[in-house]
Amino acid sequence: MPDSPLKDFPVVVAFPLHWGEMDAFGHANNTRTFTWFETARITYFARIGLTGPSAAGNDRMTGGGIGPILAATNADYLRPVLFPTRLVAGCRATRIGTSSITLEHAVAGEDDGVLYTRGSAVIVTLRYATHEKIPVPAEIREAIEALEGRSFSA
Numbered sequence: 753m754p755d756s757p758l759k760d761f762p763v764v765v766a767f768p769l770h771w772g773e774m775d776a777f778g779h780a781n782n783t784r785t786f787t788w789f790e791t792a793r794i795t796y797f798a799r800i801g802l803t804g805p806s807a808a809g810n811d812r813m814t815g816g817g818i819g820p821i822l823a824a825t826n827a828d829y830l831r832p833v834l835f836p837t838r839l840v841a842g843c844r845a846t847r848i849g850t851s852s853i854t855l856e857h858a859v860a861g862e863d864d865g866v867l868y869t870r871g872s873a874v875i876v877t878l879r880y881a882t883h884e885k886i887p888v889p890a891e892i893r894e895a896i897e898a899l900e901g902r903s904f905s906a
């Protein structure tokens with residue numbers, strides 16, 4: 753939808769609210785939000801080619817066992833999510849630091865554009881073999897800038 757709160761997010765994933773995601777109070781349980789954020793975030797990282805070094809992905813851009821690791825995440829719950837509905841989860845980068853990438857997350861109704869949840873996450877680029885943080889590789893910065901359609905200051 754054109755006026756969706758997620759219209760400026762380069763990665764948006766759609767999915768239904770599952771019956772089993774509601775808790776005893778009849779709304780989606782807060783913990784589900786972090787899985788929805790994660791689904792959008794993993795999709796974003798697949799798009800920029802930083803999915804390794806786990807067995808789930810290919811370390812195809814950076815080589816050398818470099819991968820992302822989640823340092824922080826948070827959520828603001830704006831409205832309760834009620835069954836039945838279809839949702840969209842968005843992810844975009846807001847900052848590229850020295851060894852970190854800050855992401856914005858949002859979850860909205862797919863059909864009505866209601867914004868349910870906002871949040872953020874900080875991902876650190878890590879050499880997994882030694883658990884050392886490393887500067888965000890240049891090719892990852894370039895991939896983010898290409899996906900976002902803008903440059904990020906250092």
Ligand SMILES: CC(C)(COP(=O)(O)OP(=O)(O)OC[C@H]1O[C@@H](n2cnc3c(N)ncnc32)[C@H](O)[C@@H]1OP(=O)(O)O)[C@@H](O)C(=O)NCCC(=O)NCCSC(=O)c1cc(O)c2ccccc2c1O
Nearest residue numbers: 790793794797820821822823824849850851852874876885
């Ligand atoms: C994460 C750590 C490796 C950080 O190590 P260290 O403490 O040495 O780092 P610094 O303190 O120097 O910070 C480096 C860098 O990050 C920024 N930062 C760190 N913490 C925060 C924070 N709380 N808030 C904001 N920013 C933070 C800091 O400002 C620095 O930025 P620069 O740009 O200036 O360099 C270490 O702490 C660690 O190993 N922690 C444990 C991590 C962990 O176990 N996470 C949970 C498992 S990982 C995971 O679940 C996961 C989920 C996903 O959905 C992913 C999706 C996509 C990719 C990866 C995912 C993922 O790993």
